[in-house]
Amino acid sequence: MKVRCNICPHHCNIEEGHIGLCRARTNREGQITSENYGKLTALALDPIEKKPLAHFYPGSRILSIGSYGCNLKCSFCQNSDISMVGGDEIGIQETTAEEMVQKALLLQNRRNIGIAYTYNEPLIGYEFVRDCAMLVKEKGMRNVVVTNGYICEEPLKQLLPFIDAFNIDLKCFTEHYYHELGGDLETVKRTIEIAAEQSHVEITTLIVPGKNDTNEEMEKLSEWLSMISPEIPLHISRFFPRWQMQDCEATPVERVYQLAKLARNKLLHVHEGNC
Numbered sequence: 001m002k003v004r005c006n007i008c009p010h011h012c013n014i015e016e017g018h019i020g021l022c023r024a025r026t027n028r029e030g031q032i033t034s035e036n037y038g039k040l041t042a043l044a045l046d047p048i049e050k051k052p053l054a055h056f057y058p059g060s061r062i063l064s065i066g067s068y069g070c071n072l073k074c075s076f077c078q079n080s081d082i083s084m085v086g087g088d089e090i091g092i093q094e095t096t097a098e099e100m101v102q103k104a105l106l107l108q109n110r111r112n113i114g115i116a117y118t119y120n121e122p123l124i125g126y127e128f129v130r131d132c133a134m135l136v137k138e139k140g141m142r143n144v145v146v147t148n149g150y151i152c153e154e155p156l157k158q159l160l161p162f163i164d165a166f167n168i169d170l171k172c173f174t175e176h177y178y179h180e181l182g183g184d185l186e187t188v189k190r191t192i193e194i195a196a197e198q199s200h201v202e203i204t205t206l207i208v209p210g211k212n213d214t215n216e217e218m219e220k221l222s223e224w225l226s227m228i229s230p231e232i233p234l235h236i237s238r239f240f241p242r243w244q245m246q247d248c249e250a251t252p253v254e255r256v257y258q259l260a261k262l263a264r265n266k267l268l269h270v271h272e273g274n275c
């Protein structure tokens with residue numbers, strides 16, 4: 001019997017023993033189960049600025065963990081070695097939420113403020129993020145989610161009380177390019193609006209030459225963001241050739257600076273990234 005997953009708008013109908021589009025969720029005995037629960041592919045104590053979060057506990061560090069899989073298929077993915085694979089194609093380290101929180105606590109003496117769920121798309125591993133986040137909160141530490149924002153409203157709202165800060169990708173401001181990436185603009189806009197009501201939110205837009213780099217698109221994007229709040233920080237990042245776009249040129253540095261200058265007409269905190 002097929003079972004529908006309700007974490008993201010793909011709503012995969014998964015047959016028993018099969019795996020969803022993100023390669024992280026399966027149907028086991030009629031239940032949707034997180035296949036990547038507690039399976040880490042990356043773990044590091046990173047500066048908070050690397051998430052990137054420029055206005056949330058600056059100068060601190062955060063224990064950053066990642067698993068595998070993703071529910072979008074961006075041809076420019078900068079982390080494809082972990083996001084575009086299943087669990088049988090990559091080395092993993094198994095852990096528990098309790099172990100992660102103990103580690104986070106022990107690292108407080110190295111300026112750790114909590115746990116960041118990052119590197120691949122963390123919200124497809126929803127249950128592990130939720131279980132860690134609840135324990136982290138109990139210990140008085142902070143939770144950070146770095147996400148593509150492609151999640152359904154209900155699971156997002158249930159997680160929100162435990163998340164102190166988000167960095168959300170706003171990959172472009174056109175539906176047609178979002179569809180090419182396997183998502184949709186309206187869902188990501190709604191995620192940003194909902195998250196910004198309760199948590200600290202910063203946005204990242206990776207500028208891909210010829211895809212999302214026009215003045216007009218940046219004007220529309222920054223105008224829309226400023227209507228939520230002109231204080232939301234926007235990170236405008238430079239693309240480097242990766243995954244299926246290895247034969248493309250990196251974004252010219254001056255283009256990133258020009259777009260950041262435009263965005264500053266609407267927003268108070270605009271940061272150039274990877275320049």
Ligand code: SF4
Nearest residue numbers: 005008011012020022
């Ligand atoms: S989270 Fe994964 S399995 Fe669930 S609907 Fe999205 S892509 Fe499909």
